[in-house]
Amino acid sequence: MTGFTVLDDPTGTAVVLDTAHARRRSRATGTTAPAGAPDDDAPLGHAEFRLASPDVGLVAHGVRERLDVPSWDGPTVAAAARDLLARAASARWAGEPAPILVGTIPFDSSRPAHLVVPAHQSWRPVGAGHGDQSDRRDQSHQDDPGPSSTVPAPAADGEPAAGPVRSAPTDPAGPTALPGRDDVVFRAAVGRAVSQLEDGVAEKVVLARTLDVSAPGPLDRRAVRAAMRRANPDAYVFDVELPGDQGHLVGASPELLVSVRDGVLHSHPLAGSAPRSADPEEDRATAQRLLTSEKDLREHAFVTDAIREVLRTYVAHEDDLDVPATPELVATSHLWHLGTPISARLKPGVSVLDVVYALHPTPAVCGHPQAAARELIGSLEPFDRGFYTGLVGWADQAGNGEWAIVLRCGVVRGADVRLFAGAGVVVGSTPEGEHAETAVKFSTLLSALGSVS
Numbered sequence: 453m454t455g456f457t458v459l460d461d462p463t464g465t466a467v468v469l470d471t472a473h474a475r476r477r478s479r480a481t482g483t484t485a486p487a488g489a490p491d492d493d494a495p496l497g498h499a500e501f502r503l504a505s506p507d508v509g510l511v512a513h514g515v516r517e518r519l520d521v522p523s524w525d526g527p528t529v530a531a532a533a534r535d536l537l538a539r540a541a542s543a544r545w546a547g548e549p550a551p552i553l554v555g556t557i558p559f560d561s562s563r564p565a566h567l568v569v570p571a572h573q574s575w576r577p578v579g580a581g582h583g584d585q586s587d588r589r590d591q592s593h594q595d596d597p598g599p600s601s602t603v604p605a606p607a608a609d610g611e612p613a614a615g616p617v618r619s620a621p622t623d624p625a626g627p628t629a630l631p632g633r634d635d636v637v638f639r640a641a642v643g644r645a646v647s648q649l650e651d652g653v654a655e656k657v658v659l660a661r662t663l664d665v666s667a668p669g670p671l672d673r674r675a676v677r678a679a680m681r682r683a684n685p686d687a688y689v690f691d692v693e694l695p696g697d698q699g700h701l702v703g704a705s706p707e708l709l710v711s712v713r714d715g716v717l718h719s720h721p722l723a724g725s726a727p728r729s730a731d732p733e734e735d736r737a738t739a740q741r742l743l744t745s746e747k748d749l750r751e752h753a754f755v756t757d758a759i760r761e762v763l764r765t766y767v768a769h770e771d772d773l774d775v776p777a778t779p780e781l782v783a784t785s786h787l788w789h790l791g792t793p794i795s796a797r798l799k800p801g802v803s804v805l806d807v808v809y810a811l812h813p814t815p816a817v818c819g820h821p822q823a824a825a826r827e828l829i830g831s832l833e834p835f836d837r838g839f840y841t842g843l844v845g846w847a848d849q850a851g852n853g854e855w856a857i858v859l860r861c862g863v864v865r866g867a868d869v870r871l872f873a874g875a876g877v878v879v880g881s882t883p884e885g886e887h888a889e890t891a892v893k894f895s896t897l898l899s900a901l902g903s904v905s
């Protein structure tokens with residue numbers, strides 16, 4: 453049987469994933485892109501960048517300019533981006549679109565980001581029916597035709613659009629179990645983190661782990677993107693070629709750090725999670741438990757408090773900032789999350805990059821207080837996060853842009869994939885609970901890569 457093998461399996465029991473599955477499903481449901489659609493083409497060339505939000509897809513490639521700054525901090529990056537985009541705008545040919553900056557920022561934002569003005573860019577609607585933020589909030593109480601009765605249609609950008617309503621989890625049982633993948637190192641790290649938190653070292657820390665899998669041959673990233681989009685119509689689906697020979701950063705993030713359009717900001721932080729269930733009653737009960745879970749509400753409040761504090765400095769009046777007091781439920785294919793839709797009217801002249809660097813990393817992916825949480829991550833995680841829990845997005849010369857958190861993702865290099873998943877740890881967390889949560893988080897990409905057998 454052809455399939456993936458887990459490479460870093462401490463128990464020696466390989467997990468095999470059927471990679472052909474994604475391609476077969478894609479053909480069977482008729483969701484492949486129409487012939488001749490840009491995305492049908494083999495690789496676009498160098499510096500490929502694809503980011504599809506729930507309603508718009510951005511495809512870019514080639515490098516016109518690369519952003520390089522002496523220090524990677526908000527004011528420096530925002531000012532340099534403005535200059536670079538102004539230069540690129542004045543040098544463009546008549547009829548060319550206004551230049552934008554695209555790329556990815558690492559978890560440790562003091563390290564170099566990968567930000568370029570692409571040579572070519574195009575925007576395309578992703579497909580009707582799953583557009584705005586409100587669509588992605590708790591959909592479990594709507595009439596659900598189920599995944600099999602949705603009618604996926606090819607979208608203009610060549611990525612298949614999923615059906616308008618999706619509430620049942622795609623494959624809750626299989627990947628959750630991840631047979632043979634008991635990450636003892638991660639469990640121990642969570643245990644140590646909990647005792648440090650009990651000692652008052654910090655109040656919350658987000659700890660992550662990796663999963664290395666290998667396919668028999670080079671991965672068809674287009675099929676993987678299509679599968680991620682089908683299962684996660686409300687996600688930010690990305691596929692970004694990293695510099696050097698680092699591979700492609702591929703994933704389907706449910707979390708918007710920030711979008712800015714004409715001075716109006718939106719953010720949709722998520723923190724507090726519970727696995728979905730195939731049984732609708734159990735699924736609903738899990739969601740209700742999450743909504744009232746003291747531990748998860750605490751985890752979530754660290755995030756909204758931190759975002760409120762930062763955004764306060766970017767608005768003219770308190771009334772220009774709206775942070776709802778209680779979170780609501782957000783459904784993804786495999787998880788329930790607590791989410792808070794935040795909005796603000798920014799002071800004139802504030803660019804999306806100013807706010808991105810000021811907010812990142814939020815306690816949703818780092819912890820609280822930030823410095824102590826960073827130290828714990830440095831001492832307890834045995835790998836470099838790189839761009840995982842960083843950001844992926846774009847910015848324009850007017851200060852508009854959209855940046856999602858790099859989650860539910862992996863780095864693809866030919867046939868090899870390193871997946872990442874993390875979970876917030878607070879007093880009251882258990883190694884078993886966080887291990888299970890991260891296993892479910894791997895499922896977003898694992899399910900797209902194939903099916904666990």
Ligand SMILES: C=C(O[C@@H]1C=C(C(=O)O)C=C[C@H]1O)C(=O)O
Nearest residue numbers: 722723724725816873874875876
């Ligand atoms: C760190 C991840 O997810 C983050 C942590 C969450 C949590 O702890 O509940 C929820 C959403 C994300 O902000 C991940 O998916 O790897």
